[in-house]
Every structure is written in structure tokens, then in C-alpha cells.
Amino acid sequence: MTYSETPVFDKAFWDARYAEADAVWSGNPNPVLVGEVAELPPGTALDIGSGEGADAIWLAARGWTVTGLDVSDVALGRSAAHAAAAGVAERISWRQADLTVDASVGTGFDLVTAQFMHLPTEQRRALHRRLAAAVTPGGTLLVVGHHPSDLGTIPRPPAPELFYTASDVAAELDPDQWVVLLEEARPRPAVHPDGHTVTIHDAVLRARRR
Numbered sequence: 001m002t003y004s005e006t007p008v009f010d011k012a013f014w015d016a017r018y019a020e021a022d023a024v025w026s027g028n029p030n031p032v033l034v035g036e037v038a039e040l041p042p043g044t045a046l047d048i049g050s051g052e053g054a055d056a057i058w059l060a061a062r063g064w065t066v067t068g069l070d071v072s073d074v075a076l077g078r079s080a081a082h083a084a085a086a087g088v089a090e091r092i093s094w095r096q097a098d099l100t101v102d103a104s105v106g107t108g109f110d111l112v113t114a115q116f117m118h119l120p121t122e123q124r125r126a127l128h129r130r131l132a133a134a135v136t137p138g139g140t141l142l143v144v145g146h147h148p149s150d151l152g153t154i155p156r157p158p159a160p161e162l163f164y165t166a167s168d169v170a171a172e173l174d175p176d177q178w179v180v181l182l183e184e185a186r187p188r189p190a191v192h193p194d195g196h197t198v199t200i201h202d203a204v205l206r207a208r209r210r
Contacts, residue, residue: 009118011098014072018052025051027082029058030115032144032186036206038062043110046134048099048127049117053079053092059111060088069095069105099123105130110139118145118162128172135209141178143169147185147201154192154200169205182206 018024033055042063047056050068052075059066060083070076076094083089099105100123105112112131119127128143135141148163150156156163166183173180185201192198 010100011071011073014070015074018072018074018078023052025054027052027054029054030144031188032202032204033113033115033142034058036142036182036204037111037113037140040111040140043139044108044136045111045113046105046109046131048105048112048114048131050079050094051075053082053094055113055115056092057083057086057088060091061086064091064111066092067095067106067109068092069097069099071096071098099127099130105134107134108136109134110136111142112139113142113144115144116146117143118157120159121161124162124164125172128169132173132178132207132209137209139209141173141205141207141209143203143205145203147203149185150200153198154190164203166203166205169203170207173207177210178207179210180205180207 045059045064045066047066047068050056050070053068056066056068068079073096076096080094083092112135114131132141146156146163147165148160151160170180170183182204184204186204187199187201189197190200
């Protein structure tokens with residue numbers, strides 16, 4: 001995708017984006033989720049911005065009971081079909097919500113994961129606080145996003161306020177209630193639209209609630 005102006009990432013945007021193709025994403029779970037969660041004992045999980053369902057399905061296949069939440073009804077319908085095909089539909093519930101206006105995400109989850117959820121600064125901070133509050137004591141919060149340094153490396157929306165560091169996320173966590181286990185800019189290769197390979201970075205925050 002190329003950007004000539006800052007897009008508005010609302011329900012209409014995402015419904016249209018998903019309607020453009022039979023598959024927008026690869027169908028594989030996000031690598032950071034796999035690496036950070038594979039050794040955790042299964043419990044209840046909340047997948048924020050669940051997209052076409054790959055992360056939720058991966059979790060469900062490993063014994064988790066998952067709530068997948070997304071703004072797009074088109075994505076959620078596709079996710080439900082993929083979950084049924086994978087034989088894990090009974091382990092996942094799908095919920096439509098616009099987290100810029102709907103403050104409720106629920107509580108008591110053993111894992112809350114948000115992969116590449118990008119909102120304007122104040123909305124993002126409010127969301128991250130709500131995600132933290134949704135984690136049960138002893139549970140895990142995993143937040144992954146595009147690092148601000150990518151703006152000079154690969155085409156991104158021309159809106160620096162949409163991007164954040166792991167330290168930005170950590171700053172929203174009460175140190176009396178949280179142990180930060182991982183706070184980094186993790187490099188990975190990507191292909192620039194002109195065809196050459198570049199190194200981009202993911203902001204990765206993993207924390208455990210006390």
C-alpha cells in the first residue's frame with residue numbers, strides 16, 4: 001500500500017480493505033506472538049485487532065480459549081470461516097468493536113495480545129491502559145507495533161503519531177503491578193516496494209502482571 005495522505009483507520013476503511021482481496025495477510029501467525037507465547041501454558045486469550053484470524057487460530061490450536069476482536073465485520077466473517085476450516089471454531093469467539101469509541105475489552109485474560117494496532121497517540125495510550133487492565137494477575141501482556149524508525153526506511157502512513165516504541169507502552173504500566181520482561185526494537189528484514197531488502201524494526205513489549 002502506498003500513502004499520499006494520512007488514512008483514517010476506521011470501520012469503513014478496514015471493511016473496504018478486506019473486501020479488496022480474498023486474503024489481505026499471509027494466513028500465518030505473527031512471528032513475535034509465536035516466539036513469545038509458545039512456552040506459556042494455555043488459558044484465556046484476547047487478540048486485539050484479530051484481522052483474518054491467524055493469531056487466534058494458532059492460539060486455539062494450542063489449547064487457548066480465545067476472544068478475537070476486530071473493527072471489521074468483513075475480517076471477522078473471514079476469521080470465523082478460517083477457524084471452522086481449522087477445526088478450532090469452538091475455542092474462539094469473535095467480537096466486532098471499534099476501540100476508538102468502545103472502551104470495553106473485558107477482564108480476566110491470561111494473555112492479551114495486540115499486534116500492529118496503530119492509533120493516534122492519546123487513543124493508543126488509552127487503549128494500552130485498557131489492555132493492561134484486561135490481564136489477570138500472573139497473566140501476560142504482549143504489544144507489538146511498527147517502530148518509529150521505520151518511517152525513514154520503508155513507506156508508512158505519513159503520520160508519525162501512529163508509531164511507538166516499546167518504552168512508550170511500558171510507560172503506561174504501573175511498576176507496582178507489572179514486571180516488564182521484554183522491551184526492545186526487534187530488527188527483521190523486509191522488501192522495499194522498489195525491490196531491495198531493508199531492515200525494519202518492531203516495537204516489542206512483553207510484561208507480566210504481578
